[in-house]
Amino acid sequence: MNAVLHNIRIVLVNTTHPGNIGAAARAMKNMGLRDLVVVAPHDFPSREASDRAAGARDLLATVRVVDTFEEAIAGCGLVIGSSARQRRIPWPLLDARRCCQQACAEARQHRVALVFGREDRGLTNEELARCHLHVNIPADEAYSSLNLGMAVQVIAYELRMAALDGTLPDDAMADWDKPAADAATLERLFEHFEETLVDLGFLPANAPKQMMTRLRRLVLRARPDEVEVNILRGILRSAQVAAGTRKLGQENT
Amino acid sequence: MNAVLHNIRIVLVNTTHPGNIGAAARAMKNMGLRDLVVVAPHDFPSREASDRAAGARDLLATVRVVDTFEEAIAGCGLVIGSSARQRRIPWPLLDARRCCQQACAEARQHRVALVFGREDRGLTNEELARCHLHVNIPADEAYSSLNLGMAVQVIAYELRMAALDGTLPDDAMADWDKPAADAATLERLFEHFEETLVDLGFLPANAPKQMMTRLRRLVLRARPDEVEVNILRGILRSAQVAAGTRKLGQENT
Structure with a gap:
């Protein structure tokens, strides 16, 4: 993954506020990018850029400053220009x-440049006409102008x-530390639950099943792990002891 | 789409730098969100927040400032806490x-809160334990700490x-202004192209087909529209006039 991201260059053209260069450097390092080129910035290097770069000052130190758009995109087989609106x-x-999916796919073969324009008016039509492809962040039409650093962060x-391409887990419990409770373990929990509710006088012995169905649904939805089932059964045992239907330390049947 | 986004609240807990509140407001307005709640900020309202909000000062004016986490998440049926690392x-x-896909799906039914912690140390374990779900931005392990405003922007x-859910076009030429040239139009272009290259002496009349195959491949890959084909044929006519094989103004056969 890193080889692909290292083959992608971010280019900032005529940036006015040095803080945005620092913010872009931080955003890039956070995301594993490292090739930053700035074209004729108004004020760089600068203290403000370093401050905003925070932990990415090392990346900021390697930034290449060039005079022209052409120098910035030299050697790139795909040049993408950010464009706020249709031309x-x-x-x-x-x-x-x-x-970005296309950029990553092509970055396996050649260097790719993603070019960002000026804070107030983006890239010129001439600059955009040097790009193979334009990219747009689908912002709200009511206020579609993103801060430059923010736009670099999104890209x-x-x-x-x-680059991660589907390697992230789909499942919110993918990195769980304990095994999920299996079906038999859950059945023993539900039996114990029902028995305890009867012992407590919460349910009559001939109770309708609806209460247990609701409790089953709640517990099953939470997908308890083995440790959690053990905790719940310990609580049930304590309740039975309190109700006088179980002796302290008595094992489950 | 807006109704869904308007049912999603962004909560910032104990923010130190007011600029981050302004940046969050701008990021939210850019993306069509509007419900921002800040819990016990260190310095707010503030000039710096207004400056960073830029065109989102109207949103900033509606920010609710509350004292506690509980007030901030009141009325929310799903509470999501941002978490930099596994606990x-x-x-x-x-x-x-x-x-965010789950948040949008649920925001059709109830209000959803997305909660962001302090710049330096995020949410506390106690705050994270009040959340149904944690969210992580998959940053590079070498430097995984995003600026707070940037994290709000990504979310x-x-x-x-x-919320846009697949409504964006897949095709880079989806909003083209001219119809694509059809197959017969392209064939006439290729015939005219070959004829002209012979007229110019660039191709011998009994040329191997390989040159035309390469030119076909190039033109077909560019997916020319009707106007572009007309421009190319006009250029070919001019070349034929220059070569003396066509009279000025002579129509195509």
């Missing part, structure tokens, strides 16, 4: 997710997600 | 994309993408 002459345009994040 | 006791945990972006 008069339409250009191939993808949203950030699809664009860097999508590049990393594309 | 000693594992908790249901999803990456930003899957988590807000993923919430919007989940």
Whole structure:
């Protein structure tokens, strides 16, 4: 994954606020990118850039400063320009997710540049006409202008997600530390639960099943692990002791 | 889509730097979110928050400031806490994309809170234990600490993408202004192309087909529209006039 991300260059053109260069460097390092080129920045290097870079000052120290757009994209087989809106002459345009998927796919073969324009007016039409592809972050039309550092963060994040390519777990309990309780263990829990509720006088011995069905549904939805089942059964035993239907230390049948 | 996003609350707990509150407000408005609650911020309202909010000062003016975590999540049917790392006791945990898909799905039914902790140490274990679910932005292990505003931006972006749910075009040329050239139009272009290359002496009349195959492949890959084909044929006509094989103004056969 890192080899792919290291083959992707972020280019910032004519950045006005040095803080945005620092923020971009941090966003890039957070996401595993490292090739940052700035074209004719207004104020760089700068203290503000270092402050905003935080733990990415090492990346900031390796930034290449060049004079022209052409130098910045030299050697790149795919050049993608960020574009806030559709131009008069339409250009191939993808949203950030699809664009970053394509960028990662191509970065296995050649260097890819993602180019960001000025804070106030983005890339010029001439610069956009030097790009193979334009990328758009689908923002709300009511206020679609993202801060430059934020735009780099979203793209860097999508590049990393594309490089991770489905390797993240789907399941919220994927990294659980204990094995899930199996069916027989859960059945013993439910029997013990019902017995205890009768012992406590909470359920009559000839209770309708609806209460236990609701409790089953709740417990099954939580997907308890073995340790959690043991905790619940310990609580049930304590309740039985309190109810006088079980002696302290008496094992389950 | 907006109704779903308006049912999702962003909560910032004990924020130290007011600029991050402003940055979060801007990120939210960019992505169509509007419910921002801050718990006991160190310095808010503040000039710095307003500056960073930029065009989202209206959202900033509606921020609710509360004293406790409980007030902030009041009325929410799903509470999600951002967590940089796995805790000693594992908790249901999803990456930003899957988590935001679940948040949007549930926001059709009830209010959802996404809670972000302090700049330096996130949410406490006690706060995380009040959440149904934890969310993690899969950053590079070498430097996984995102700026707070950036983390809100990534989550807000993923919430919007989940709310857009596949409505964005897959095709880079989806919003093209001219119809694609059809097969017969392209065949006439290739015939004209070959004829012109012979007229120019670039190809011998009995040329091998390989050159035309390469030109076909190039043109077909570009998926030209009707206007582009007309431009190319106009250029070919000009070349034929220059070569003396066509009179100025002579129509195609």
